Amino acid sequence: MDRILEVRPDDLLAVVEPGILNADLNDALAAEGVWWAPDPASRSISTVGGNIATGAGGLLCAKYGVVRDAVLALDVVLADGRMLHLGHRSVKGVTGLDLTSLFIGSEGVLGVVVGATLKLRRLVPGTVHTIAATFPDVRAAAAASSAVTAAGLQPSIMELMDATCLAAARRLLGLDPGTDDALLTIQTDGAASAAEADAIAEVLRTAGGAVEVSGDPDEGERLLALRRAMHPAMESLGTTLIEDVSVPRSRLAEMFDEIARVEREHGVTIPTVAHAGDGNLHPNFIFDGPEVPAPIWDAADDLFRAALRLGGTLTGEHGIGVLKRRWLADELGQDQWDLQRQIKAVFDPHGILNPGKVFAP
Numbered sequence: 001m002d003r004i005l006e007v008r009p010d011d012l013l014a015v016v017e018p019g020i021l022n023a024d025l026n027d028a029l030a031a032e033g034v035w036w037a038p039d040p041a042s043r044s045i046s047t048v049g050g051n052i053a054t055g056a057g058g059l060l061c062a063k064y065g066v067v068r069d070a071v072l073a074l075d076v077v078l079a080d081g082r083m084l085h086l087g088h089r090s091v092k093g094v095t096g097l098d099l100t101s102l103f104i105g106s107e108g109v110l111g112v113v114v115g116a117t118l119k120l121r122r123l124v125p126g127t128v129h130t131i132a133a134t135f136p137d138v139r140a141a142a143a144a145s146s147a148v149t150a151a152g153l154q155p156s157i158m159e160l161m162d163a164t165c166l167a168a169a170r171r172l173l174g175l176d177p178g179t180d181d182a183l184l185t186i187q188t189d190g191a192a193s194a195a196e197a198d199a200i201a202e203v204l205r206t207a208g209g210a211v212e213v214s215g216d217p218d219e220g221e222r223l224l225a226l227r228r229a230m231h232p233a234m235e236s237l238g239t240t241l242i243e244d245v246s247v248p249r250s251r252l253a254e255m256f257d258e259i260a261r262v263e264r265e266h267g268v269t270i271p272t273v274a275h276a277g278d279g280n281l282h283p284n285f286i287f288d289g290p291e292v293p294a295p296i297w298d299a300a301d302d303l304f305r306a307a308l309r310l311g312g313t314l315t316g317e318h319g320i321g322v323l324k325r326r327w328l329a330d331e332l333g334q335d336q337w338d339l340q341r342q343i344k345a346v347f348d349p350h351g352i353l354n355p356g357k358v359f360a361p
């Protein structure tokens with residue numbers, strides 16, 4: 001089920017089947033001058049149905065939103081075989097409860113998405129500018145990214161890598177190891193891209209960064225290559241548990257303090273990359289063998305609780321799945337945890353849809 005059924009640039013919508021890959025959809029849409037904004041780093045291997053089921057985000061979402069901001073309507077098949085058409089094709093629509101939103105990020109436990117009406121954007125005109133800023137430590141880089149947001153500037157991408165991530169990515173790409181301990185890679189787009197890049201560079205310099213700005217697309221790709229190499233670089237270190245906490249953007253530096261504390265107290269290294277533009281961190285736990293060892297879970301538990309204390313959440317974009325279901329009630333609280341399981345039972349009374357996912361048995 002990977003067909004594009006309809007593209008309407010005039011209404012800025014497309015109707016697709018769920019199995020189409022995110023990147024294939026956007027390649028096809030580009031010919032019509034439009035795009036679907038959600039851009040998980042897995043875009044070349046992940047489906048629109050999977051993106052909707054996980055409520056995926058990506059690199060561009062601080063500026064262009066996540067899946068939740070980019071779906072108008074869904075066709076879903078319920079556990080008993082009934083088909084529902086949720087949502088609308090119009091920009092506005094508030095008839096009844098918003099079941100479309102309920103299905104986004106529901107990880108396949110409420111029904112199977114068999115069709116989606118997606119909200120599109122026009123391709124962004126102008127030249128993309130890329131900024132690379134290195135910092136002596138990750139806390140300074142995190143504080144600098146918060147300063148960019150606080151200054152009212154809106155980059156399209158703002159990614160942060162810590163020292164261990166940087167070293168692993170540089171090794172993988174055969175680059176000089178370097179001496180800096182954190183990297184912010186930022187892009188601006190649109191008509192004001194050059195002026196915004198200059199304004200951001202100024203904020204970063206004031207925050208102690210060594211800053212490089214480029215308006216050349218090839219050079220921009222070269223600067224982003226380190227970030228794009230992140231997942232294979234982590235895999236080169238061992239088995240990787242990619243975590244996914246999110247905190248308010250102003251608390252990013254404090255979350256890095258907490259990660260440093262967890263590293264010290266648990267005797268582990270936690271290479272961390274962050275979508276700094278929206279406060280979403282991916283701390284990576286590296287170990288040997290196929291199973292996550294108990295001491296790693298202890299460190300992860302400590303880290304999750306720190307994110308919650310800072311006003312954050314257990315998962316910014318990957319979802320609960322099986323591995324994080326034991327922490328779900330801690331974040332939701334008893335009343336919401338009960339209510340959510342009751343909602344699951346209304347849609348799927350016999351528990352046949354993704355049994356064991358999200359809600360522990």
Ligand SMILES: Cc1cc2nc3c(=O)[nH]c(=O)nc-3n(C[C@H](O)[C@H](O)[C@H](O)COP(=O)(O)OP(=O)(O)OC[C@H]3O[C@@H](n4cnc5c(N)ncnc54)[C@H](O)[C@@H]3O)c2cc1C
Nearest residue numbers: 040041042046047049050051053054056057108112113317
């Ligand atoms: C290298 C890498 C990078 C990643 N980067 C990002 C990132 O930047 N941002 C991000 O948000 N995520 C990221 N992810 C996580 C993941 O790729 C995304 O969440 C993606 O949206 C999952 O899509 P998929 O097609 O792979 O779904 P799957 O992994 O196949 O499924 C995910 C869940 O959705 C359910 N599901 C799938 N299709 C449907 C359907 N049609 N109806 C109902 N339920 C369904 C499945 O049962 C499962 O529970 C990354 C993953 C990898 C491996």
